Amino acid sequence: MDTRQLETLLAISQHGGFAAAAQAVNLTASAVSQQIAALEAEIGTQLFDRTRRPPALTTKGAEMVRSAQSILQIVSDTKASVAGEQMRGTVALGSLRTGANSLMPQALATLRASFPYLNFRLRVGVSEELMSEVVSGQLDAAVVADHVAVPSSLRWTPVLTEPLIVLTPPGTGTITLDDLIRDVPYIRYRTQVPLARQIDTEIARLGAAPRQIVSVNTMPAVVGCVRAGLGFAIIPQIALHDAETASLDWFPFGAPPIHRRLGLVQRVTSRRAEVLAALVTALIQQGLSAEVYD
Numbered sequence: 001m002d003t004r005q006l007e008t009l010l011a012i013s014q015h016g017g018f019a020a021a022a023q024a025v026n027l028t029a030s031a032v033s034q035q036i037a038a039l040e041a042e043i044g045t046q047l048f049d050r051t052r053r054p055p056a057l058t059t060k061g062a063e064m065v066r067s068a069q070s071i072l073q074i075v076s077d078t079k080a081s082v083a084g085e086q087m088r089g090t091v092a093l094g095s096l097r098t099g100a101n102s103l104m105p106q107a108l109a110t111l112r113a114s115f116p117y118l119n120f121r122l123r124v125g126v127s128e129e130l131m132s133e134v135v136s137g138q139l140d141a142a143v144v145a146d147h148v149a150v151p152s153s154l155r156w157t158p159v160l161t162e163p164l165i166v167l168t169p170p171g172t173g174t175i176t177l178d179d180l181i182r183d184v185p186y187i188r189y190r191t192q193v194p195l196a197r198q199i200d201t202e203i204a205r206l207g208a209a210p211r212q213i214v215s216v217n218t219m220p221a222v223v224g225c226v227r228a229g230l231g232f233a234i235i236p237q238i239a240l241h242d243a244e245t246a247s248l249d250w251f252p253f254g255a256p257p258i259h260r261r262l263g264l265v266q267r268v269t270s271r272r273a274e275v276l277a278a279l280v281t282a283l284i285q286q287g288l289s290a291e292v293y294d
Contacts (some may be wrong), residue, residue: 003075005039006068006093008032009047013065017054049214066137074271084207090119091275094130094142098195098219098238099262103160104143107282114278126193139268142277143283145194150265157280160262160287162237164199164253169229172249181206185213189222201236202258223248236260262287 011021012032022029040047045063051260057065095104100122108120121140124132130142135151143159166177172184189196203210213231216222222233223240227248234253264283266276 001039001042003072005035006072008035009065009166043075051214069270070137077287090121091272092121092139094123094125094126094133096144097124098236099143100124103238103283103286105151106286107279110282111278115275134265135269137270140272141264143262144265146261146263153268154265155268156263158261159280159283161259163257164234165237166253167226167233167235168249169226169232180232181208181210186210187222187225187231188215188232189219190215191217195236198260210226210269
């Protein structure tokens, strides 16, 4: 197995076929086929289903593509390090939705000073899916919530502890949570993510059922409903990330205030350890700068 074979494999995956890959890597179609055949013979498994046109990656082939990406990135990073060059390539990151609005973008902006030649790919999703993609190598790391089971192959580092808050509609004035539950409709964040489950659990512990008027599956929509005057909501403090939402009234949820934690999950051994360590620091700094109260 050599890097030329792996580069050819990635070219086929990226360009959708042997002929297109041959043009991309400046080889003949025959040479591309020979390289892949030699690679398959060496590892003892078929990487492509040749009964289909164009040939499609098998399950093992897809695994090999992910491994090839990692191997070639390690080779590239090692060459750059030995030559004293700046780190290059793409770091694939994930973030839950409430972290993708401001926390992760601000942290990435901070990293640009130390890693100016790196590119970043950000995928927004739910915690369980993002962790699965970190395990499989599709992502280098992801910001996820702490109310999920972290596999033993991953390491979770807390970067933000934030309060849940009660967001009140315009014109409500000073009011208690009991008054809200009795007199004001409730906007429910309803989706299969840890934050929604945490909010539902804490509401249930109050022993009172708020009068739900609408349920939505994104946090910006929850905030939008409150801003429109439809009712009150329980949200994480980080959701108040811009000038419009910052003008709304709110108060801590719970006494003492109930918190949730976000953390960066990554594989125990990572080829991007230096970058991810800097990312953790940047995320923690952004979390501290966003704090309104302890």
